[in-house]
Amino acid sequence: MTSDTPAVATIVVIFAIIEERLQVLLVHRDAEPEAGTWALPGGVWDGSQSLDAAAAAKLVEETGAGDVYLEQLFTQSGLDHTQPSVAIAYFALVDAGAVRLRSEPGDAWRPAWLPVGELPRLAFANNEVIGQAVERVRAKLDYTNIAYGLLPERFTLRELQSTYQAILGGESLDRRNFRKRMLGNAVIEPTDEVRREGAHRPARLYRFTTREPVFL
Amino acid sequence: MTSDTPAVATIVVIFAIIEERLQVLLVHRDAEPEAGTWALPGGVWDGSQSLDAAAAAKLVEETGAGDVYLEQLFTQSGLDHTQPSVAIAYFALVDAGAVRLRSEPGDAWRPAWLPVGELPRLAFANNEVIGQAVERVRAKLDYTNIAYGLLPERFTLRELQSTYQAILGGESLDRRNFRKRMLGNAVIEPTDEVRREGAHRPARLYRFTTREPVFL
DNA sequence: GCAAAAGTGTTCTTGGTACACCCATGT
DNA sequence: ACATGGGTGTACCAAGAACACTTTTGC
Numbered sequence: 237m238t239s240d241t242p243a244v245a246t247i248v249v250i251f252a253i254i255e256e257r258l259q260v261l262l263v264h265r266d267a268e269p270e271a272g273t274w275a276l277p278g279g280v281w282d283g284s285q286s287l288d289a290a291a292a293a294k295l296v297e298e299t300g301a302g303d304v305y306l307e308q309l310f311t312q313s314g315l316d317h318t319q320p321s322v323a324i325a326y327f328a329l330v331d332a333g334a335v336r337l338r339s340e341p342g343d344a345w346r347p348a349w350l351p352v353g354e355l356p357r358l359a360f361a362n363n364e365v366i367g368q369a370v371e372r373v374r375a376k377l378d379y380t381n382i383a384y385g386l387l388p389e390r391f392t393l394r395e396l397q398s399t400y401q402a403i404l405g406g407e408s409l410d411r412r413n414f415r416k417r418m419l420g421n422a423v424i425e426p427t428d429e430v431r432r433e434g435a436h437r438p439a440r441l442y443r444f445t446t447r448e449p450v451f452l
Numbered sequence: 453m454t455s456d457t458p459a460v461a462t463i464v465v466i467f468a469i470i471e472e473r474l475q476v477l478l479v480h481r482d483a484e485p486e487a488g489t490w491a492l493p494g495g496v497w498d499g500s501q502s503l504d505a506a507a508a509a510k511l512v513e514e515t516g517a518g519d520v521y522l523e524q525l526f527t528q529s530g531l532d533h534t535q536p537s538v539a540i541a542y543f544a545l546v547d548a549g550a551v552r553l554r555s556e557p558g559d560a561w562r563p564a565w566l567p568v569g570e571l572p573r574l575a576f577a578n579n580e581v582i583g584q585a586v587e588r589v590r591a592k593l594d595y596t597n598i599a600y601g602l603l604p605e606r607f608t609l610r611e612l613q614s615t616y617q618a619i620l621g622g623e624s625l626d627r628r629n630f631r632k633r634m635l636g637n638a639v640i641e642p643t644d645e646v647r648r649e650g651a652h653r654p655a656r657l658y659r660f661t662t663r664e665p666v667f668l
Numbered sequence: 669g670c671a672a673a674a675g676t677g678t679t680c681t682t683g684g685t686a687c688a689c690c691c692a693t694g695t
Numbered sequence: 696a697c698a699t700g701g702g703t704g705t706a707c708c709a710a711g712a713a714c715a716c717t718t719t720t721g722c
Contacts, residue, residue, distance in 0.1 A: 241457045242499050244538055283458050283536020287529040311527045311540050313503040320499020322460055322538070324527050394673080412676070413712065436673040437719035610700080628703070629685065651694035652700040 243321040246291045247278030247362075249309070249369040250299060252332035252349065253386050258402045259349040260366055261298060261337075262358070266345065269316070270359035274350065276366070278323065291326040298347060300336045305329040305385030305449065309369055315360045323360075327369040329385030353405070370403075377403055379452050381423045384444040390427060392439040393418070418442075421452050459537040462507045463494030463578075465525070465585040466515060468548040468565065469602050474618045475565040476582055477514060477553075478574070482561065485532075486575035490566065492582070494539065507542040514563060516552040521545040521601030521665065525585055531576045539576075543585040545601030569621070586619075593619055595668050597639045600660040606643060608655040609634070634658075637668050 250261040262274040277298050281290050292306055309325040337347050350356075352370055355363060376382050377400060386399050397414050401407060418424050425445050430438040466477040478490040493514050497506050508522055525541040553563050566572075568586055571579060592598050593616060602615050613630050617623060634640050641661050646654040 242460045242497065244458045244460065244536075281458065281529075281536075281538075283529075287527065287538065308526055310524055311503065313497075313499075320497075322497075322503065322540070324538070392674090410712070410714085411674090412714085415675080416677095417711085432720075434673075435671065435721035437675075439674060608701090626686070627701090628687085631702080632704095633684090648693075650700075651698065653692035653702075655701060 241320075243316065243319060244281040244283075245278050245321065245323045246281055246287060246294060247276045247323050247325050247365065248291055248294050248298075248306075249276055249325065249327040249366055250295060250330060251327065251352075251369070251373065251386070252330050252335060253399050253402050254332050254349050256398050256402055257351045257353070258370070258405075259351050260355070261347055262350050263298075264346045264348070265359055269318075273359040274348075274356060274362075275359035276325075276362045277347070281324075287324050288326075291324075291328075295326075295328050295330075298338060299330055299334075301330040301334050303331075303334070303385075303447065305382050307372075309365070309372065312361060312365070325365045325369070327372065329373070329382060331386060331388050333388055373403055374405075381444060381446070381450045381452070384447050387444075390429065390441040390443050392431060392441060394439060396424070396442070423450070423452065457536075459532065459535060460497040460499075461494050461537065461539045462497050462503060462510060463492045463539050463541050463581065464507055464510050464514075464522075465492055465541065465543040465582055466511060466546060467543065467568075467585070467589065467602070468546050468551060469615050469618050470548045470565050472614050472618055473567045473569070474586070474621075475567050476571070477563055478566050480562045480564070481575055485534075489575040490564075490572060490578075491575035492541075492578045493563070497540075503540050504542075507540075507544075511542075511544050511546075514554060515546055515550075517546040517550050519547075519550070519663065521598050523588075525581070525588065528577060528581070541581050541585070543588065545589070545598060547602060547604050549604055589619055590621075597660060597662070597666045597668070600663050603660075606645065606657040606659050608647060609658060610655060612640070612658070639666070639668065 252259055261277060263277050265271050265273055265275050277294060279294060281287065295304065295306060296302065306326055306328045309327050311322055311324045313322045315321060315323055352366060355366065357363065383396065383399055387396065393415055396418065397409060397411065401409060422445055424442045427441045427443055429441045431441055432438040468475055477493060479493050481487050481489055481491050493510060495510060497503065511520065511522060512518065522542055522544045525543050527538055527540045529538045531537055531539055568582060571582065573579065599612065599615055603612065609631055612634065613625060613627065617625060638661055640658045643657045643659055645657045647657055648654040
């Protein structure tokens with residue numbers, strides 16, 4: 237497997253909100269190098285399709301999710317010390333409810349969600365990659381609608397706000413200002429449905445006005 | 453030269469302010485493919501150093517400039533239709549006054565500055581790359597000090613403002629507000645020197661408080 | 669009727685924009 | 696003295712932050 241022509245790989249940081257926390261999909265490595273550690277899903281690029289398509293394919297393979305947000309992050313070199321290599325990192329935002337993880341029993345490369353705040357030391361330079369991905373998502377939350385990737389078609393304002401807070405790392409936002417901003421920006425719109433659950437007033441359901449990336 | 457293992461290249465969008473316009477360094481291609489067109493400087497990556505170092509080396513080779521701003525932009529695939537390939541694009545901001553272009557007489561790969569507003573059709577997808585680079589620089593102008601890369605150690609406020617206006621595409625800014633913002637942000641500070649030129653009050657010289665990238 | 673979350677407006681603060689006059693110099 | 700660019704302050708406007716009470720439901 238070792239040679240002196242560069243190896244090209246794509247890796248994907250897949251985010252979802254689970255238990256009101258921002259979590260990343262990682263796979264446990266049973267094989268060398270870096271056996272016994274967690275790593276981002278990825279694979280060698282064979283050039284048969286574009287990089288974007290390869291990353292999207294990887295994402296579908298791991299999660300089965302289609303209606304997602306996917307963006308290129310940056311490219312690293314020198315991760316594999318046995319040969320020249322570059323890794324093109326992407327990040328994706330998926331709705332946890334729509335995900336079905338690969339899980340053949342006894343699978344050698346077990347996937348699992350881990351909260352970004354409590355990551356162990358990962359294989360290669362993956363901690364660094366995830367850190368940059370989180371930073372990017374946080375920044376874009378302010379001036380785009382990318383949160384649509386993390387939520388189902390319909391959701392309550394509480395769920396939306398909880399998503400925002402999870403991404404921002406637990407910092408809590410003012411409910412009224414949050415609502416005003418979201419509706420004022422026309423990033424979401426009310427539907428005529430409500431959801432009843434528990435002993436309190438039903439929550440109106442909202443949807444994103446558009447499920448494609450939009451800059452505010 | 454054709455093979456089915458991926459080729460990895462770095463390319464660099466080198467910006468400078470010349471004649472109060474934002475210009476890009478391009479090289480004229482005399483060889484196939486795309487002979488007779490202009491293209492961004494770049495080269496095959498041999499893996500002997502990091503991608504960042506390779507891009508920095510390319511930059512020095514073309515301009516001789518050292519104290520510059522260099523940032524990775526993004527990575528493209530499929531530019532070369534003869535084999536799988538990826539190109540990692542960078543952009544750089546250099547002080548035109550510190551640049552010495554390569555120019556052996558009769559050089560086959562002539563470098564030249566071209567204003568970003570008046571580019572012909574370039575080789576590969578280079579127009580796209582430059583477009584993205586310009587967009588990124590414009591955005592970062594608002595919340596970072598990256599303009600330091602385009603200016604010498606000391607400069608007048610007029611020069612700084614002219615630089616900003618060139619990047620923003622000719623849109624003119626209010627002098628008083630501009631000064632207030634730059635000094636208020638502590639992104640620049642006055643020196644005790646002035647520059648006399650012409651029949652008017654001498655201009656105070658300023659410098660960047662720090663010549664490393666800083667977010668505001 | 670009470671607990672629990674949903675829904676709603678106003679005030680204050682802050683940052684950005686618009687705008688006009690005096691200053692120092694060379695000729 | 697006049698032409699040329701350098702230097703300064705204030706009033707307005709819009710967006711974000713702080714903040715408390717009423718509504719609807721299930722039990």
